[in-house]
Amino acid sequence: MRVKICGITNLEDALEAIKAGANALGFVFYEKSPRYISALEAKKIVDKLPPFIQTVGLFVNESSKHINDICFLAGMQLAQIIDDEDKTEFDNLNVKYIEVIRAKSKEDLENLEESYYLIDAFVEEFGGAGKRVALEWFDKIDCSKIILAGGLKASNLKELKNYNFFAVDVSSGVESSKGKKDKEKMKEFIQKAHEI
Template identity: 85%
Template sequence: MRVKICGITNLKDALDAVEAGANALGFVFYEKSPRYIDPLEARKIVDLLPPFIQAVGLFVNESSKHINDICKVSNMQLAQIIDDKDNTDFDNLNIKYIEVVRAKSKEDIQNLDKNSYYLVDAFVQEFGGAGKRVALEWFDSIDCSKIILAGGLTSSNLKELKNYNFFAVDVSSGVESSKGKKDTEKMKEFMKSANEK
């Protein structure tokens, strides 16, 4: 199973995540987040990553120009966008992107465009890394092959996803020792569980 480890704030955590087997690393460019990283600091980390590891920038209710500018400075390859306030003009983005759906009900998932990829997270008032889970039964009878699941995932509950065929999973708080600091052993355990699926 593909795994993105989000909320990377330092080089050691990034390299430990790659060593554990992560396919992608997430960098939070939402300034109110405890996992926020300055774009130039993110660039220093990204420039030292090995090949085939995707760098993903997380944005919350930002303009297309802002997203384009930050992704260029930080050398992101994908933008992960929460756009609750319709601030983003997706047609004007210069970078590949994935929309985040903060699901409040099963209908939010049923109404997704079947031809697009989405990251689905549980709705919480704050943005990201809250550890709240989406109700798995909302995905019953839904094709999950283009859905990346986030929210409240840990090495111990990954096995519950076995029958859903998610494209990937996204973890942040589930592999941390504190907000913004990853736990190497938790990352290894998470990747081990993901690969057992």
């Protein structure tokens, strides 16, 4: 199973995540987040990454122009977009993107289009709160295009075994403190994800 480590704030954590086997690294461009990073600081990290690692920018209720500008400046290959307030004009994006669904109930997962989605648990703040989506909501749903986020850690990954998720996305579950990753937790998380 593919793994994205989100909330990267420094080069050391980025390189340790890659060494542990991460497929993608997430950079949070939401200023109220404790994991916020500026476009220029993110670019310094991205410039030192090896090839074949996807860089993902996380945005919350931003205009398409803002997302395009930051992705260009920071070297992001994919935009991960929370658009609760309908501020993003998706047709005007110059970058590949994935929409985030912050699920409050099983109904939020029904009637999704044939696209890839990142599904996270709804919380008042945005991201990294460690809250889980109820797994039973995914019963009888094709999860092959779903990236699951929210409350994941090495100890609960085995519960995902029969759902066939496309990937998992983790932030707080592999941290020693907000914005600082734990090398051993990343290693263990990715190892367990690969066993699914």
